[in-house]
Amino acid sequence: MASPRSANGNAKGSNGAATAKKTSGRVKNVVNYDEKRHTEELEEDIQNGAAHPPLNELEERVNDRGDSWETESLFRDSIEDLAEDKFFTDDPEACTPAESVKFRQMLRRVGPVIFCKRTVDAGVITAKKLLTAFGIRPPAFLDGCDDDSYYGLLSLALSRELAKRAKLTKYNTIDDVVELLKASKNIIVLTGAGISTSLGIPDFRTKGIGLYSKLEHLGLNDPQEVFDISVFKQDPTIFYSVARDILPETDRFSPTHGFIAMLEQKNKLLTNYSQNIDNLEAKAGISPEKLVQCHGSFATASCVKCGYKVVGDTLFAEIKAGKIPRCRKCSQGSRTTNNSRKRKLNKDGSERKVRRRPGDYDSNSDSEFDVPAANSGVMKPDITFFGEALPDEFHKRLQEHDKHLVDLVIVIGTSLKVAPVSEVVPFLPPNIPQIYISRTPVSHINFDVDLLGDCDVVVAELCRRAGWDLNHEMIPKGQVIKVTTAEGYTSRHNFEQIEPVVKPETSSP
Incomplete structure (x- = not known):
């Protein structure tokens, strides 16, 4: 991937052709922002049927999300990390809380394209500063870049805000x-x-003290794999090595x-x-x-092979002793499937795939786990694993x-x-x-x-x-x-x- 600077060096419009950059030297800080005046002018334009002037680069990106700069994927991956969901009152170059509220309300009222026209394009505020109105701290890797280098991140910030339910x-x-x-x-x-x-x-995600932070010693690519059903079927010892800590x-x-x-x-x-x-x-x-x-919960447990169900606490002694509980009554049975699986999400909302470690098994045959009985399946607490x-x-x-x-x-x-x-x-x-x-x-x-x-x-x-x-x-x-x-x-x-x-x-x- 090209660096953020070089990726923005030759920005393209929605037709794929190179577009001239709009100079950002004239838009520094919020100057004489009058939301009522801008809104009245906008409504007058709409009533008179005034034609919208040609879209600038930011407006084209907001209007047509099909084309993106190379940095789009980088921004999409990092936007949740950059989002601090607060007003940056400690930063004199950020929007004030009052300005932030006005900008958010204006975005919802007039829509993203007109919003861009009335803010960045009108010279009311820089794209860099406007990011702070939506709780996004401008990233350090764009320091020193022209203001239009922030357009990609701003377009995502506007989409992120509009996707939320309105308070x-x-x-x-x-x-x-x-x-x-x-x-x-x-x-x-x-x-x-x-x-x-x-x-x-313990909770799961609190940094340093949550359960996932304590599972780093297992050497997993993702600690959530402890609760992945495919991983459990391949090697239940991974889950049972930590199960006693969450009983x-x-x-x-x-x-x-x-x-x-x-x-x-x-x-x-x-x-x-x-x-x-x-x-x-x-x-x-x-x-x-x-x-x-x-x-689900630990209230009951079922055999992954035959479905036989027992009261959960009947297995607690074995689990606390570090053993893998086995089914005492195995028989063949059918299983149903459902597409509404519990699933891990990436920051962009896509489903996260389980990554395997070297040496992972490709089957769940009993022989892999030193089973005491050839026909006995593994008992699994009836908690819903990722993938179930x-x-x-x-x-x-x-x-x-x-x-x-x-x-x-x-x-x-x-x-x-x-x-x-x-x-x-x-x-x-x-x-x-x-x-x-x-x-x-x-x-x-x-x-x-x-x-x-x-x-x-x-x-x-x-x-x-x-x-x-x-x-x-x-x-x-x-x-x-x-x-x-x-x-x-x-x-x-x-x-x-x-x-x-x-x-x-x-x-x-």
Whole structure:
């Protein structure tokens, strides 16, 4: 691949011919930006049927995404790394929060081509600076380049922004969230590992302390291969070498589990879609008819050869001892397939392929694993591995039932990185309010209100403000929670327990 500089040296228009670059010397910083005036002029042009002037290079790229510069693939791979999903208040050369909000609103109102005409082409702002309005920090490898070198990244940033659900502007405060909780009758709660970390159960993706960070010693190309069904069938020892570290060993559940159970008790819970495999929702008292365990759980286990099912904890002793549990009743049986497989995604949304290591087996014959009985298959906990179908209930309930009834969506303790569960929120009606609760925000979805902090602390404060008694042993007496609004935002709030003082804990996604 050519360097970013040389790749942009001979940019091409949509017809493939070389195009002259527009000088960027005249567009430095935001100057006298008047959104109302620009919008009024635009509407007048449209009403008078004025012809659009020839598209410049950026507008051609936005209008016709079929042609791309060589750096397009580089930008596509790196845009999520460059996206910091925040206003760069510490950078005097970046857009201010107020400017960023105006630019985002203008983009949605007038569309990308006219947006480019009214901003970069009009000399209102540079492409480099405009990136910061969409939470993209200009990459260091483009420092010193002409402004049009940023066009490729900007076009992707605009497409990324437009692909998101539009935030509902009427919901911004914590009181708004509390009122939604009180008024709603059909709440979908989508949960991830962050609701269990306070119990000492590790999450998967937190850098340095998550389970995937601890699997580097296995020498895998991708630590997620531990949970890949094809890898399991080739060599189950890989999974069972770490299975004992993720076995649910507690009958306790967190305050967040208790909060979801309380929603059911108040006849407000439509469905809890859980990505967790610890089965703690059931221990918290959430009814099976209100619970969809999207990725299965350790509650049961099945033979990969004959399908024989057992209660999961009957295998825990063998798993803790580092053994591979074997089926005690093997027989031939048929298996069904489903295309809705749990799958790993690349940053551009494409499905990630499993890469094999030297020495991987090509079959799953029992002889490869030193089996005690020739006809016995390997028992596998009924958690959904990458490459396996999610439960039919997941799709049927979501599409035929919940989509038409839901009146509030709450996402708790998940970064929404695994499909198809990550596709639940975009699938639901965009006019339904959506609330996000976790330690850190996500950048690929626009939630209406972000409540950031320890999940247990956030739900405790919500219940206090709602006048609900969330009785739980892990909620300390005299708890005092400090809530602050994130700088540059009206709908992003940080929660911190200040009394009693607690030591830092494992991070949630």
